[in-house]
Amino acid sequence: MNVRCYLDSTYLKTALQAGISDMDNINIVEYCVREAIEEQFKLVMIRPEFVAIAKEIIMQSNSRVLVGTVIDFPSGDHSLNFKLQEAQSAIAAGADELDFVIDYKSFLKGDLNIVKQQVLECSRLVLQNNRTIKWIIEVAALNATQIIQITTLIKNVIIANFKEDVYDSVFVKSSTGFFTKNDGSIGVATIDDIKLILENAFPLPVKAAGGVRSYEDVVTLLVLGVKRIGTSVAKAIADAAPTNTDY
Numbered sequence: 001m002n003v004r005c006y007l008d009s010t011y012l013k014t015a016l017q018a019g020i021s022d023m024d025n026i027n028i029v030e031y032c033v034r035e036a037i038e039e040q041f042k043l044v045m046i047r048p049e050f051v052a053i054a055k056e057i058i059m060q061s062n063s064r065v066l067v068g069t070v071i072d073f074p075s076g077d078h079s080l081n082f083k084l085q086e087a088q089s090a091i092a093a094g095a096d097e098l099d100f101v102i103d104y105k106s107f108l109k110g111d112l113n114i115v116k117q118q119v120l121e122c123s124r125l126v127l128q129n130n131r132t133i134k135w136i137i138e139v140a141a142l143n144a145t146q147i148i149q150i151t152t153l154i155k156n157v158i159i160a161n162f163k164e165d166v167y168d169s170v171f172v173k174s175s176t177g178f179f180t181k182n183d184g185s186i187g188v189a190t191i192d193d194i195k196l197i198l199e200n201a202f203p204l205p206v207k208a209a210g211g212v213r214s215y216e217d218v219v220t221l222l223v224l225g226v227k228r229i230g231t232s233v234a235k236a237i238a239d240a241a242p243t244n245t246d247y
């Protein structure tokens with residue numbers, strides 16, 4: 001196996017966030033898609049409005065690179081219907097994998113039924129369409145106890161409502177990469193956060209994302225048991241990988 005097989009190469013900025021025109025942003029997305037094809041990454045992760053164009057480029061290239069997108073990103077606090085509609089459109093556009101931001105704000109308020117219903121209904125929609133779903137829990141907004149609780153909530157909803165054969169298609173994912181902390185810095189996922197998720201998500205797989213910056217980071221995460229890694233520096237990580245190792 002090569003490190004590229006585990007990487008979701010990610011570009012999720014809007015033109016506004018990137019400080020560029022819409023056209024320049026589309027050009028960056030297209031560049032990322034072509035780079036993912038060239039590098040044979042597992043997946044290219046882009047915003048929903050770019051799924052159709054990404055899929056088109058990949059099909060024209062006869063590539064096996066998957067297209068992933070984000071739902072209710074990055075706030076996670078929209079209604080169940082909003083999430084379902086955005087997901088439905090992304091599926092229709094050809095998304096292979098959908099990374100939903102869980103409603104961690106409702107979770108923090110103790111509105112657990114809202115969160116459970118979203119996990120159930122959105123997972124059902126995605127799984128019925130034979131796609132992969134990932135639940136972003138946004139670890140930077142949570143303490144250790146809350147990380148354990150929300151990971152366990154997702155696991156319990158899935159185990160109670162779906163058959164074992166779909167567990168591999170439901171990931172728990174650490175971060176959006178867009179959470180701003182009180183001090184103005186971006187909240188990333190620490191190794192301790194990832195360990196907590198791994199300890200509590202099993203049998204669901206785990207995707208680490210948010211602050212993964214080096215080949216060494218990736219190896220550490222894979223050795224811990226992470227199954228997928230999302231990063232906005234996938235090319236640099238792949239370039240740093242030795243040729244004759246397990247990863």
Ligand SMILES: O=C[C@H](O)COP(=O)(O)O
Pocket residue numbers: 010012175176177178188209210211212230231232233
């Ligand atoms: O979903 C993945 C994240 O947006 C990637 O975050 P990153 O920019 O810290 O690599």
